[in-house]
Amino acid sequence: MPTVPILMPQLGESIAEATVIRLGIAVGDAVRTDQEIIEVETNKAVMGVTTLCNGIVSEIKAQEGISYSVGSLLGLLEVAAEEVARTGVDTLESLEAKRSDASTSPAQAEANLHFAIDDADAYEEAPAVVPSVKGLPVPAGTMGAHYISPRMRARMDDLGLREADISAVAGTGAGGRVTVEDLERFLDYLEAWPSTQASPMRLAVADAMRRSWTRPLATVGLPTSLDRVLDHRRTHEPKPGLTLYMLRAFALALTENPATAGYLIGDKVVHPRAFDIGVAVQVEDGVVVPVVRKVDQKPLRELIAEYDDLVDRARRRRLSENDCRGGIATVTNFGTFGLTLGTPIPLPNETLILGIGAGVKKPIWSAQAEVFLPATVAEVFLTFDHRVVDGGGAGLLLKRVAELLQDPSAL
Amino acid sequence: MSVTYIDAIREAQETLLREDPRVFLYGQDIATFGGAFKATKGLAEKFPNRVFDCPISEDAMIGLAVGAAIEGMRPIVEMQFADFSSIAFNQIVNQAATHFYRTGVPIPITIRLPSGGTPGSGPFHSQSMEGIYAQYPGLVVLTPASVSDAYHMLIDAVALDDPVIFCEHKFLYRWLKSKSINDDHLPIGQARIVRSGKHATVVAYSAMVHEAVRAADRLQQDGWEIEVVDLRSVKPLDIDTVLASVARTGRLLALGEAFPWGGVTAEVVSRVAAEGFHLLDAPPQRLNARDTPVPYHPKLWAAHRPTPESICEALRKLLTF
Amino acid sequence: MPTNTDGVVTNRDFLRSVFHSMLRARILENKLSSLYKAGKIVGGVYLGRGQEAVSATLGTSLIQGKDFFAPLIRDQAGRTAFGESMLDCTRTYLGSAQGPMRGRDGNIHRGRPEMGMPAMISHLGAQVPVVAGMLFAKRLQGTLEGRVGATCIGDGASSTGAFHEGLNLAAVEKLPLVIVIGNNQFAYSTPNSRQFVCADLVEKARGYGIGGFSVDGTDLLACVSVIGEAVRRARAGQGPQMVVARLLRLSGHGEHDDGSYVPDEIRKDHYGRDCIEVAIRQLLENGHATADEISSWENEFSDEVQRAVAQAQQEAPPDPYHEDWTALATRFPLTASQPTAQPVFP
DSSP: OOEEEEEOOOOSTTOOEEEEEEEOOOTTOEEOTTOEEEEEEOSSOEEEEEOSSOEEEEEEOOOTTOEEETTOEEEEEEOOHHHHHHHTOOOHHHHHHHHHHHHHOHHHHHHHHHTOOOOGGGGOOOOOOOOOSOOOOOOSOTTSTTOOOHHHHHHHHHHTOOGGGGGGSOOOSGGGOOOHHHHHHHHHHHHTSOOOOOOHHHHHHHHHHHHHTTSOEEEEEEEEEOHHHHHHHHHOSSOOOHHHHHHHHHHHHHHHOGGGGOEEETTEEEOOSSOOEEEOEEETTEEEOOEETTGGGSOHHHHHHHHHHHHHHHHTTOOOGGGGSOOSEEEEEGGGGTOOOOOOOOOTTOSEEEEEOOOEEEEEEETTTTEEEEEEEEEEEEEEETTTOOHHHHHHHHHHHHHHHTOGGGO | OOEEHHHHHHHHHHHHHHHOTTEEEEETTOSTTOOTTOTTTTHHHHSTTTEEEOOSOHHHHHHHHHHHHHTTOEEEEEOSSGGGGGGGHHIIIIIIHHHHHHHSOOOOOEEEEEESOOTTOOTTSOOOOHHHHHTSTTOEEEOOOSHHHHHHHHHHHHHSSSOEEEEEEHHHHHHOEESSOOSOOOOTTOOEEEEOOSSEEEEEOTTHHHHHHHHHHHHHTTTOOEEEEEOSEEETTOHHHHHHHHHHHSOEEEEOSSOSSSHHHHHHHHHHHHHOGGGOSSOOEEEOOOSSOOOSSHHHHHHHSOOHHHHHHHHHHHHTO | OOOOSSOGGGOHHHHHHHHHHHHHHHHHHHHHHHHHHTTOOOSOOOOOTTOHHHHHHHHHHSOTTTSEEEOOTTOHHHHHHHTOOHHHHHHHHHTOTTSTTTTSSOTTOOOBGGGTBOOOOSSTTTHHHHHHHHHHHHHHTTOOTTOOEEEEEETTGGGSHHHHHHHHHHHHTTOOEEEEEEEOSEETTEEGGGTOOSSSTTHHHHHHTSEEEEEETTOHHHHHHHHHHHHHHHHTTOOOEEEEEEOOOSSOSSTTOOOTTSOHHHHHSGGGSOHHHHHHHHHHHTTSOOHHHHHHHHHHHHHHHHHHHHHHHHSOOOOTTTOOOOOOSSOSSOOOSSOOOOOOOO
C-alpha cells in the first residue's frame, strides 16, 4: 500500500517553523480527507494540519511541544492506491521520483539552490562592525602616468604592444598618462618614418627577451686565463671550439650544485633533470639556442661532433624544435665579435647564462716568479635570476668554471 | 510656416483620431479648452465624443484607460504635468505594466507626460519621471527630442501593444521649431546620432539633446569634436548605437535632466562599462540635475539642471583625462 | 446562467443557481484551506467564507460574454457564478503551468480579462476604474446598451483613494457600474471603527450621486432582491449603483491567520451567522429545494472539486528555463523602416 507523508505546511509568508501543540491522531487511526489531525502554533496563529486523502496512520514522527521547520515529516499514512489516484496526492515514492527528477533537471536544481539556507541562525542580526583592519594605502596619483585605460589595453593587445612599446610616447592625459589618442598620434607619426616588417625570428627573440626581462636579473664577471685551454686546443684534433670548453666546464660546475640552475615557479624551485646546456648561435636577424644533451656525462672529445653538427645546422636554420628544447642554462660567446664585456640575458625559462668575452693579452703578475708575465685573459660573465641565486652563489659557480678551465685535459 | 514640438504632438493626435477609431483622448481640461499646453486644441470640435475632460483623478484616469484597452481601445491619456503621474503610479506600474505578463492580454495605452523644467515652474511642475518608469518591466518609455520625432513617435507609440510612457518636454513645446515634419523616421527603440564627432560621446535624450549640441558647438571652437547620441527611447535602450559611438570616441558623458540618483544616465554608464569596458579611455561620466527638488526661481532653476556651461565643463574634464 | 431582469426573487432556477455557486465555492475553498494546511499551496489562501451569498448573487446576476466582473479576494462564489472553471482556480493555487496565470501570478490574482473578468492586483480599489474603462470602451464602440460591469470590494478598500477616484469617475461618466461592498467588519484585523465613521458605508453613495443600497449579506433572499435591483437599475441606464452588504468574514484574512482578534460577541451576533445555512433553510422553507437534493449537490460538487485538485496537483509547474522572460508584448528591436542617419566617421 502506498505511503503518504504528513508534512509541516508553510502557514504564512514569513513562517519558517511551527510548534506541535496537540497530536489528534494515534498509529492505527483511520483519517479522512481534509481532517485536521495535528494542531500547530505559529507566531501568528493556531491552526490544524490537514490530510489530503483517506488513510490509516502508520507512523507518527512529531511530538507535542516540539517545533518543526516547514516541510518536516510529521508522520506517515498508509493509503489505498485507488485513493491516491482519486485525490492526486504525492506518495513517498512519487516524491522520491520527483526528487530524483530534480537532481537531473537544472531548473529544479536551481530552484532548490535559492532556498538552500538551512541554518536559520545564519540570518541572525549582528551588531554593526567598526572596520579595524588597516586597509591599503591610497595611491595619491591614481590618474598618473602608469594608468593604462581599458581602451588603451585593448588597443595595445590589438597591436601586440607592451608597456615597453609605449614608453616612447609622451602622454598628454591627466598626470601625464598616455591616452589612446596619444598612442594613435604616435603611430601616425611613425608612419612618416621608414619601417620594415620585423622578421618572425626578430619577433620571437623580442618576445623571449621581453618575457625574460620581467625578472630581477644580475650579472657577475671574472677575468679568466685562457692559455691552458688554447694550448690544449692547439694539440687536439679535431679542434674543439672555445665555447665547447665553456660548455663542459659549466656543466661540471653545475653538477656540484644543481639547485643553482633551479627554476622558480610560485613557491617551488624546479630542479634540472639533466645537464642539457644550450649554446647561443648568431644567425641572420636573430639568435638561436640549440641544446647539447647530457654535457656532464660526455668528455670533451665526444662532444665535438655533436656540437659542430648543431652549430652548423643552426647557421643553416635547419634545427628542429626538439633541438632547442629542454636546456637548463645557456652559454654565449660574444668574444667571437671581439667584444670583451657584456651582460647576457638568460632565456625566459632558464635561470643562468654564461657569457665569455674576447681573450686579450695582458700582463699578469706572477707571485711565483715575482714578475709580470703575458697571459690571454677573457672576462667570463654569469647572469642569473636573483630570485633563485644570490651574488655569492653565482660567484662560487663562476669561480669553479674558471678553475675547471685551468685543467682542460680533465674536461 | 513652421511647426513647433507641440504642434507636432497635436498633429499626431489628430492623425491618430482620424485614422484609428480605437483612439480616444482622456485628460484634464483637454476637450474644449484644448489642454493646459494646447496639445489637443480644436480636437474636441473635430472629433466629437473622442476627446474627454475628466475629473482630477490621475489614478482613475489610468485605470479607465487600462479597462478600455482590455476592451480593444487605444486610449491616449494626458497627464496635465508629468509630476502628477505619481498619483497614478499604482495603476501604471502595477496594473498596466504587469498586465500582459500576467494575463497575456496587452494594454496598448499611451500616457503623455509633459515633463522637465521651465523657468518658474517649481518643484511640482518640472519633474522628469522617465527613469522611474523605465525601472518597471512592462513599460515602454519614450523621450522625443525633435519636432519630427514628437510626431512620428507618438503615432508609433499608439501602434505599440504595450503601455507607453510618452515624455514630452515642456520647454521644447514652443521653443523648438522645424520647417516641417520630415520623413526621417526611425523605429521605436533606436537611438539617433544627431552630431558626429571623434573625441567624446554625449548620450542625451529629450531637451538635453539640444543642450548637448550647444555645448558641442562651443567646444568645437577649441578643436574638440563631440558626438551626440539622442536616445529617443530610454526603454528599450539602444545600447548598440551608444556602444558604436563610444567605440569611435573612447569617452562617454551620459546626460539627463532627471535627479542624479540612479536613472537613465546611470543605466547608460553601467551598460557601457559592462559591455564596452575595452572601449573606454576615460572613466565614463554622468551629468544630471542636482539632488534637490527642482527650485522655483529661474536663477536657481538654471543652475539646478545641466546647462551648456556645466556640460562643457564636464566634457573638458572628460576630454583632458 | 439563468438570469432574469424582473421578478428575480420568485425565480426558482435563479435561486438554485445562486445556491449552487455558493456551495461549490464553499466546498472548493474548504479544500483549498486543507491543501494549504497540508503544505500543498505556497503563498497564501484567501477565502470568502460567509460572503458567498453576496458574491454568488452578483455573479449570477451578470451575463458572461456580455457583462464585466472584477472579483476581489473573497469572490470564489461570484467567479464560479460568472463561469470561471474550477480548474482555473486549482491550477492557479497549485502552480500548474496550464493555469490562466501560468505560474506568473497566483491564488486570487487570476482572471481572464479577454472574457470580461480582469485579474485583480493587490492594491485595493484599483479594479474600480478598470471596470469603468471596460464599460467606457463599450460606450465608444456603441455597444454599451444593456450591459453592466460589476466589482466587489471590502470595507477596508472603501478608504482608498483609488476607490474614491474610480467611483467618482464612473459617476461622472454615468457608467453602468455596480460596486458591491462586502462590509465584513474587519480589514485584515482592523475593525470598522478604525476604518470609517459614517453610520453606514452606503451614505457614501449619496456623496457620489449614485444609487445606494444596504442589504443583510447573510440573507440569500435579501441579496437576490437588492443586488438584483442594483444590477437592473445599472443595466437600465441609471448610472453607478452601490450595494453595501453587512456580514462577517468567517475565516481569517488568509489561512495563515486564525482571526483570533474577532470578539466572540461579534461572531455570535446576527451577522455572524453562516449564509450557507441561512440559504439552505430558505430554499427548504420555500420549497425551492429538498434536503436530498442539497445533499446530492454536496456530493456532486465534492467530486468536482476533488477532480480539479487531483488534476492540477499532477500537472507540471512552470519551467524557468522555458519561461518567456519578457514583460512586453512588442518584440524589440523593431526593424528599421527608414535608413538610420549615418554618422560621419572621423
